[in-house]
Amino acid sequence: MDVSRARRLLPPLTAGVCAVALVGGCSSAGDAAAERSTQAAAPVAANELQDDYxxxxxxxxxSVVQIEAGNTLGSGVVYDGKGHIVTNAHVVGQEQSFKVTAATGGQPVTARLVFSYPEQDLAVLKLDSVPQGLRAATFGNSASVDMGQIVLAMGSPLGLSGSVTQGIVSATGRTVSEGRTGGGTGATIANMVQTSAAINPGNSGGALVNLDSEVIGIPTLAATDPELGSGSAAGIGFAIPASTVKTIADQIVKNGKVTDSGRAALNITGRTVLDDNYEPAGVAVVEAPPDGAAGQAGLKPGDVITRLGDTEITTITSLAEALASMKPGDKVTVVYTRGTTTRKAEVTLGET
Structure with missing residues (x-):
């Protein structure tokens, strides 16, 4: 995933009368006492934070597990007391059965796939038996997640089960497109939580947790820097927010599948087209079923979509990212070309 395509300085020191303190001093006894008090408070605060961790x-x-799926390893979170485990779809891949080990240790337990939903890169497994010591995670309120919050990422990076890294919430509301290389699903996911906590291979599907012991997201992606080739960009990771996780997992647990994705769609099959300079120039409609959103608005195979609402569309990824911020039922103007003619259509968005 190439986030670059998607993805305090201290005030200047000023001179003042207290500069003479270097040779003669100008602080009062009260100032000295306050300074000693501050110095004494610092290790206390640090110890309290360490205790919180x-x-x-x-x-x-x-509530965190390691998942062995064929020849790959990932992480998962215990979703309920019945043995349901939520993880990433790219962790389970094409596998149907798995070995699951508690992050706290113990023997592996077999699990089966309930349903995988690559469009949101989420999946749910069911343990054949629930080991003692495992307990369901508490999921937090995504609306309360804010920049600067301290978070911990728990999982099995590089197969090191039960590992914990620390960082902050760097941003919220990110829309990120996942590549298909390395087992990715190619999903475009909205409202992701960006974090500086280290996210490495194997962390996927684990827990991003606040200091109230609530899971606020499922770590899913680490940014890559094009200048580093396939290397990850340090300190830039993304997690699917808890609200999305709960919405999808609840449906899978109840119905065995996703019945209401909440994801807007034009209901087309499309591909990126290039202009005469071999630059991406839009999305060509390959299929547009008559009963789909685009088809009902008059779009046909061969049309090239160049704008969706206020967003210029140059690639299939940019189209997916634009749709990620919308909801089924929204009305949007689609600009497209048919032959040499530019046209507009008012489309009521469907659902994936």
């Missing part, structure tokens, strides 16, 4: 790890780690 330890408490969160103790609370949440029994």
């Amino acid at each position: 330890r408490a969160v790890i103790k609370n949440v780690l029994p």
Whole structure:
């Protein structure tokens, strides 16, 4: 995934009368006492934060598992007391059965796939038996997630089960497109949580947790820097928000599949087209079923979509990213070309 395509300085020191403190001093006894108090408070605050970290790890780690899917490893989160595990679709791949091990240790337990939903890169497994010590995670409110919050990422990076990394919420509301290389699903996912906590291969499907021991997201992607080739860009990772996880997982647990994706669609099959300079220039409609959103608005195979609402469309990825911010039933103007003619259509968006 190429996020570059998608993806305090201290005030200047000023001179003042207290500069003479270097040779003669100008602080009062009260100032000195305050400074000693501040210095004493610093290690206390650090110890309290360290205790918070330890408490969160103790609370949440029994809700995190390692998933062995064929020849690959990933992570998962215990969703309920019935043995349902939520993870990423790209972790399960094409496998139907798995070996699941608690992050706190113990023998592997077999699990089966309930349903995989690559469009949102989520999947649910069901343990054949629930080991002692495993407990369901508590999922937080995505609306309360904000920049600067301290978070911990728990999972099995590089197969190191039960690993924990620390960072902050760097941003919210990111729309990120996942590549298909390396087992990715190619999904475009909206409202993702960006974090500086280290996300490495094997973390996928694990838990991004706040200091209230709540899962606020499922770590899914690490950014890649095109200048580093396939290497990850340090400190830029993305997690699917808890609200999306719960919406999708609840449907899978209840119905065995996703019945209401909430994802807007034009209901077309399309491909990126290039202009005379071999630059991406739009999305050609390959199929547009008459009962689909685009088909009902008059679009036909061969039309080339160049704008969706206020967003210029140059590639199939840019189209997916534009749709990710919309909802089924929204009305949007689609600009497209048919032959040498530019046309517009008012489309009521469908659902994937």
